[in-house]
Amino acid sequence: MNFHTRKWVKPEDLNPNGTLFGGSLLRWIDEEAAIYAIVQLENHHVVTKYISEINFVSSARQGDIIEMGITATDFGNTSLTMRCEVRNKITRKSILTIDKMVFVNVDQYGNPKAHGKTKIKFIEEQFQGHNQ
Secondary structure, three states, X not given: OEEEEEEEXXXXXXXXXXXXXXXXXXXXXXXXXXXXXXXXXXXXXXXXXXXXXXXXXXXXXXXXXXXXXXXXXXXOOOEEEEEEEEEEOOOOOEEEEEEEEEEEEEOOXXXXXXXXXXXXXXXXXXXXXXXX
8 A cells, every 4th residue: 555645633633632533534535535536547527435434443643643545446437446544654553444435537517437447557657758
């Protein structure tokens, strides 16, 4: 799994218990997953279709640096299914896991649209041909 994005847990991200507010974390994950889907499907029009059970394994506190990892697990005709893990950057301790997130590729009117993708595209592949 590739961990691309890191976040610094700040006071405004905390709940009354002094730990990272789950809603803030889920917002970050949804945004990261959307960006991942946009890059993989090469279309800015994607929507969140489904998020499976969310397993909060441990908490993060103010000052912690967390990192979000997302990887594609399946390509449907119009969809992309991913896994997600969030962990503490320093301790590598898992904070949250989501086994299944489904994003759907849509056209300009919001209708599902076939994307034609079948495998994960790595960042290095995106730049091939641009360095010449």
